[in-house]
Amino acid sequence: MKHITSTAVAAGARGICAESVEQSLPGMGSISQQPVFRPVLRREIMAAVNTCSRDLGLRQGAVVVLDALLSCLPCQGADGREAPVAPSTLLTVYASNETLCFRAKGLTDRQLRRHLETLENAGLLRRRDSANGKRFPVMQHGKPVGAFGLDLSPLFARAGDLLALALRRREEAEELRGIRAQILRLRAACADLHLDDAQAAFVDCLRNLVRRASLTLVEARAALAQLTAVLSRDTALPVPETVARAASTTATPTEMLPKRVMGSLYSQTKG
Template identity: 55%
Template sequence: MYHHPATALEAGAQSICAVNESTAFDGVGTVAQQPYFHPIRRRDLLAAVNTAAKDLGLRPASVVVIDALLSCLPCRDPKTGIDNPITPLTLLTVYAANATLCFRAKGITDRQLRRHLETLENVGLISRKDSANGKRFPIQRSGKVIGAFGIDLSPLLARSAEIIDLAQQRRDDAAELRGMRSCIQSLRMACLDLDVDKEITSFLDSIRNVLRRATTTVIEARAIIFKLKGIIADTCAVKKPDQTLNETTVNVPVEPSCVAQKQNAEPQETSATDGRNDRHKEPPKSYTKKTLQSLTDLWQELTHIRSFYPEIPRSDHHALQIVHEFGKILRINPNVLASGIASNGWRSALEAQNEIAARVATIADPTGYFRSLLKTGARLSQMFIPDMRWYTSE
């Protein structure tokens, strides 16, 4: 006869008729007392705890102890050896001895184990189901474990959804911070080219130390970007009146008598110096104008890259620098990126990176996707190509 695996209370029996396993053993951990949670694999749960460890108030050694406790849960299929997800029907009370937990926790001492268990209990991730003599052991009935005295992981599993969401938020912040670091570097290089005072120069030098710190937060990065943009805006606002004044001074009309005196004073023959000045004052070549126009048109097409680098590159070298910086943000292998630039040019690499940035949430292997885009030449015919000299180096 088939028996549905449900407790008497779940089947609708009266509470006085249902057999409660904890009646004869006060304080024992049973499945009936465990909270409901969505099934989760212990590897996924451990990864989330490791990512959100600082928010949970845990040190790396405490995370190792959690790993040891999770490894004692009866999740492995005895026939296939594959780990099944942890469900509310899994007994979450660990009754392994301290020696076993110390061995599985990378060989920590018994004293260290007790200290970390106390920390986990204080932060609300475990609870203790102690027996009368403090020993841990299972409670069996008909050869099956129905409960146990030991360390209860119910609080950890009850917060599993919260911990996973917190870990995902930390991963998103880390990805955003990588993009902000690149933006800060670009703004800092732009500020170093400006004429600023010593106080601002000292601030620009201190940014390098902030970017090297692993504890730098997204809020700090946003504050630095805001200040750097303010420095650039203030410097440009100060320069504009000076440029207007210079233009007014240059265009001051000269009296005809002064022009006549100057012509009489100068020799009639043209010197070598005058020839060099004439050649220096030649108008810029049309190729430079085409290059600047091509960069402008290209940046209008790269909508996703433009959100990270709103300013148009000043030169080919600057654009190539952006290719390498954005490749780090997208986690593209540097060797594959360099090979793609050498074979297809940095312009095609930028197009491929823009495509990856548009689908970054759905791409598991950015390096392989980048290689395939360059191989197939996706969207190359759609881009504006003003002149073939654009693809040749000077």
């Protein structure tokens, strides 16, 4: 029979005799029960969460708390450098609220609890509560094999999907920056054209459109397609190939900016 030592933070320590950790302490986070995933560095998964925070429904406070939780994982290699998080890494964080508040840039205990609930609702965290609510590791042969606390297994189970989504969002952001620049350049080219009132109002409102922080890629593509159509009708110059390529996804005549967007922009222009 093996002896397993359980160390409770701020609650003393006691010995537990059992044939297996899983049987003696049901409900705890255990290395043997963690999901299989490709090893990933903490900074990589954190960057992915930062990029996808809107998709995950996370505000900055919850992202900061997740960063604090990740900083508690044992990821130091034998050479002292940071090692990737792997399925063999204990993913249940047993640090106290006081430690987490400190690492989360001085959040209050109440703020911490609220953000932990947000992370749990987002499917990135699972609570592993002990009978008395304390967080502590379970040691076997001097190494932690499980713990009661805050289990990050759900986050790492989704690591591959989050990394792929983050890459897609970064590519979309890069494309959006390019389309913004093209719209401003083509808008300037409309200054010498004789446009009707509707076209002039549309071209004028584009300045506000590209400055809007919430501008989506779909709206930007539609605006570029509409602006390209205005230029092609009123000039004999060929439309630049890069512009035509960017507008090709929304090149049908009936696809314009959403009415709610155009209505808002026209009202800003008149104001």
